[in-house]
Amino acid sequence: NFFHGLFLFLAMLLLIPVIEMIPTAALAAMLIAVAYRLASPKEFIGTYKIGPEQLVIFLVTIAVTVAEDLLMGIAAGILIKFIFHIVNGAPLSSLFKAQYKVDETESYYVIHVFGSATFSNFLGYKKLWKSLKPGKGITFNFLEAKLVDHSFMDQLHHFEEESHQKGVNFSLVGLDKFNPLSSHPLAARKVSNGNGSNKIEIKLTSRQVELRKFADAKDYAFYPQRVKNLLKYKDFPIQKGNAIQYEENILTKYTDYGKIEVADMTVTEGARTEKNDTHITVIHASEIAQPIPDFVLEPEKMFSKFSEFLFGEDIDFNESPEFSKRYYLRGENQQAIRAFFKHSIISFLETHDDLHIECHKHKLLIYKKRELLDSNEIFDLEKFAEEFLELIEKK
Numbered sequence: 205n206f207f208h209g210l211f212l213f214l215a216m217l218l219l220i221p222v223i224e225m226i227p228t229a230a231l232a233a234m235l236i237a238v239a240y241r242l243a244s245p246k247e248f249i250g251t252y253k254i255g256p257e258q259l260v261i262f263l264v265t266i267a268v269t270v271a272e273d274l275l276m277g278i279a280a281g282i283l284i285k286f287i288f289h290i291v292n293g294a295p296l297s298s299l300f301k302a303q304y305k306v307d308e309t310e311s312y313y314v315i316h317v318f319g320s321a322t323f324s325n326f327l328g329y330k331k332l333w334k335s336l337k338p339g340k341g342i343t344f345n346f347l348e349a350k351l352v353d354h355s356f357m358d359q360l361h362h363f364e365e366e367s368h369q370k371g372v373n374f375s376l377v378g379l380d381k382f383n384p385l386s387s388h389p390l391a392a393r394k395v396s397n398g399n400g401s402n403k404i405e406i407k408l409t410s411r412q413v414e415l416r417k418f419a420d421a422k423d424y425a426f427y428p429q430r431v432k433n434l435l436k437y438k439d440f441p442i443q444k445g446n447a448i449q450y451e452e453n454i455l456t457k458y459t460d461y462g463k464i465e466v467a468d469m470t471v472t473e474g475a476r477t478e479k480n481d482t483h484i485t486v487i488h489a490s491e492i493a494q495p496i497p498d499f500v501l502e503p504e505k506m507f508s509k510f511s512e513f514l515f516g517e518d519i520d521f522n523e524s525p526e527f528s529k530r531y532y533l534r535g536e537n538q539q540a541i542r543a544f545f546k547h548s549i550i551s552f553l554e555t556h557d558d559l560h561i562e563c564h565k566h567k568l569l570i571y572k573k574r575e576l577l578d579s580n581e582i583f584d585l586e587k588f589a590e591e592f593l594e595l596i597e598k599k
Contacts, residue, residue, distance in 0.1 A: 254354055255385040255392055257288045285323070285353075292385075292394040294320035294351040302328025312341040312373075318348045323355035333363055342367060346378035350395050357390040361432070368435050389430045389450060411576075415453050418579040422586070424455035424466070436488065437469075440564050441500050446471040449481070455582075461593035462492040466582055485577040487589045489568040494596050496568070497544050499535035501553070501561040524550045530557075552595055556588060568592075 215223070243266070252259040264284050269277025289299065297303070298319025307314040313336055321329065336342065344360070346352065360376075367374040382393035408416065412428045419426035430452040437448055451467040458464075465488045473480050504518070519538055520528035527550045535541045553559070562569040570589055577585065 253386060254388045254390065257285075257385060257392065258354060261285050261288070289320065289322055289351060289353065292351050292392070294322065298325060298350075300324050302326075302332070304329070304332065306332070308340075312343065314343045314345055316345045316348060317352075320351040320353070321346075321349060321356040321360075322351065322353040326356055326359055329356070330359070338370070339372070341373035341375075343375045343377055346376070347381070349378070351392070352379070352382065353392045354390055357392065361390055364432055368432070368438070371435070371438075412453055414579055415455065415582075418582065419455050422455075422457075422583070424457045427454045427456070428452060437569070440569050441562050442471070442569060446473055446482075451486075458491075459590055459593065461590070461597045463490050464488075464586065464589055464593075465490075466586060468576055482574055483576050484571055484574050485582060485585075487568075487570040487585055489570065489589055489593060490566075492566055492568070492593065492596065494566075494599070496563050496566050496596065497535060497537050497540035498565070499533060499541050499544075499561075499563050501531055501533050501559065503558050503560075504530060504532040519545075521545070521550065523547075524554075527554050530554070546599065548599060549595060552592070559588070 248259065248262070251262045261281050261284050265277045265281035267277075268280040286299065290296070299322065302321075302325040303318040305316040305318070307316070315332070364374050364376075379393065381396050383396050384391040384393045408428060416426050416428070418424070430450045431454070432450050436451075437443060442448075449470040449472055451469045453468045455466040456463065467486060467488065469484045469486050471482050471484065473482055517534065517538075518528075519533045519535070519541055521542075522528075524547075531553065533541065533545070558572060560569075560571050568589075570585065570592075572581065572585055
């Protein structure tokens with residue numbers, strides 16, 4: 205924001221004669237193109253997915269801005285948002301003042317939230333967050349709250365992400381008693397009226413119904429909820445260039461050789477206007493008894509040679525030319541990797557195509573393609589993971 209403002213200021217001081225040479229029609233065309241990207245149909249659809257009330261606020265703000273001016277539009281949007289908060293049960297006393305209590309132990313903070321947590325009292329919570337000592341775990345307890353709005357959920361999401369990146373244990377308690385206003389993970393939520401379970405929990409998508417049947421047939425526990433678990437994937441190579449948003453539709457079970465979790469992971473690739481969300485079905489294998497060196501194994505493609513300049517040398521095996529031709533294998537400790545990839549492991553991997561396997565701190569991340577897998581594909585990948593873990597154990 206600072207540099208944006210600085211360059212605008214310098215342009216006003218120094219470049220006005222040059223700007224005046226640009227035809228007005230060209231400037232108008234540029235403004236129309238930029239405006240369309242800022243308020244394209246995709247933006248309206250995205251706003252609606254966060255919650256119907258967000259779309260109403262959005263439309264009111266636009267209408268009043270066009271009819272009057274920007275400040276009036278913002279004021280109208282804020283007023284409508286306050287009306288929604290009051291209708292959804294926010295106590296008037298907590299609309300502008302953060303109401304909370306902090307319990308502190310040697311290793312943990314427990315923050316009890318009362319009343320409402322909204323955009324209008326967020327500064328109080330932001331001040332609290334900055335005052336917390338680093339290194340301690342943090343738990344937010346919403347059992348006494350009445351309303352949590354989208355703006356607060358969004359800020360809480362960023363705070364949770366920062367905490368995970370710093371290795372801080374972060375947890376949320378009590379949000380299961382709320383009814384989200386949409387299925388979006390950061391939707392506003394109001395306290396349940398007690399007339400049944402959370403509507404999102406009982407309304408499964410067709411994919412979740414399919415996966416639940418798969419879980420029942422294959423003896424998996426199934427958790428359809430979206431969860432943020434950055435520590436689980438911390439420092440795995442898949443995070444390079446990607447931001448892991450959340451995982452959902454988690455299937456988990458214990459085998460004789462470790463814990464296997466199947467999940468639909470959502471990662472954001474790119475930056476700013478070029479951001480794209482990619483959904484990938486992955487297997488995370490942990491609690492493996494045998495030590496495994498850190499490595500990345502992926503199909504060798506045309507750009508693999510170029511990748512060696514960025515990510516590391518391809519580890520080839522003279523006695524296994526087919527494997528070396530098919531896969532790009534890299535890692536810092538080449539000696540340990542060569543010791544791990546003995547003939548039995550290489551022969552097993554040669555019978556499978558297009559696998560991505562990452563290992564970090566004796567945990568494995570396995571996926572077939574950067575897409576969601578159907579139940580048959582999940583069965584094949586899960587079978588591979590079990591056989592691979594068994595082979596590692598025997599080795």
